[in-house]
Amino acid sequence: TQLLEQSPQFLSIQEGENLTVYCNSSSVFSSLQWYRQEPGEGPVLLVTVVTGGEVKKLKRLTFQFGDARKDSSLHITAAQPGDTGLYLCAGAIGNDMRFGAGTRLTVKP
Amino acid sequence: DSGVTQTPKHLITATGQRVTLRCSPRSGDLSVYWYQQSLDQGLQFLIQYYNGEERAKGNILERFSAQQFPDLHSELNLSSLELGDSALYFCASSVQDRASYGYTFGSGTRLTVV
Numbered sequence A: 001t002q003l004l005e006q007s008p009q010f011l012s013i014q015e016g017e018n019l020t021v022y023c024n025s026s027s028v029f030s031s032l033q034w035y036r037q038e039p040g041e042g043p044v045l046l047v048t049v050v051t052g053g054e055v056k057k058l059k060r061l062t063f064q065f066g067d068a069r070k071d072s073s074l075h076i077t078a079a080q081p082g083d084t085g086l087y088l089c090a091g092a093i094g095n096d097m098r099f100g101a102g103t104r105l106t107v108k109p
Numbered sequence B: 001d002s003g004v005t006q007t008p009k010h011l012i013t014a015t016g017q018r019v020t021l022r023c024s025p026r027s028g029d030l031s032v033y034w035y036q037q038s039l040d041q042g043l044q045f046l047i048q049y050y051n052g053e054e055r056a057k058g059n060i061l062e063r064f065s066a067q068q069f070p071d072l073h074s075e076l077n078l079s080s081l082e083l084g085d086s087a088l089y090f091c092a093s094s095v096q097d098r099a100s101y102g103y104t105f106g107s108g109t110r111l112t113v114v
Helices: none
Strands: A005-007 A010-014 A019-024 A031-037 A044-049 A055-058 A061-065 A071-076 A085-093 A096-099 A103-108 B005-007 B010-013 B019-024 B031-038 B042-050 B053-057 B064-068 B074-078 B087-094 B109-113
Touching: A005 A085, A010 A019, A019 A085, A019 A103, A031 A071, A044 A055, A044 A061, A071 A085, A096 B042, B005 B087, B010 B019, B019 B087, B019 B109, B031 B074, B042 B064, B042 B074, B074 B087
Parallel strands: A010 A103, B010 B109
Antiparallel strands: A005 A019, A019 A071, A031 A044, A031 A085, A055 A061, A061 A071, A085 A096, A085 A103, B005 B019, B019 B074, B031 B042, B031 B087, B042 B053, B064 B074, B087 B109
């Protein structure tokens, strides 16, 4: 059983659509990160959220950390084919970082 | 280029053999983390070093060991290899010894055991 559950596991949408992916846990995290990984490459850090209820925007991506610091969401507006990849959330508990299994997003032109 | 360098990029070896994976962290980063990524297990934390000392251990098998050298590069040694050890092995680095603000990952080493 994963400490962090990500949903959906797979998502295939058309260019221009909006989407939200979720990262849920029963544990409280001191911080939570989102990464994007492309085939054959390592994960790339997109954002770190630290405060419960925090919302961060990165161009078309909006990240939210739950009030209780147990969950997070990533919303993408007007998805583009370049957004295709594996989106991973990772939660920090002390010095321990745990990764979810990821959401594999495909954006079709 | 993330600044974290991993070599080799690909490695094919036979069961029972021993291999060494190498990682150079981003300049200025003192912490090195090793992760294993397989299709069915996702990213699994193996071990962390901070400034030459072991800081945390995850699901690392006894057949695996690692170390961080004075110049801060790190090596992951995998011995008595089994087919199930085939996976992507990632190294990541961070400035601090705590994970709170995220890591910089290398491009990984793809290990295939045949």
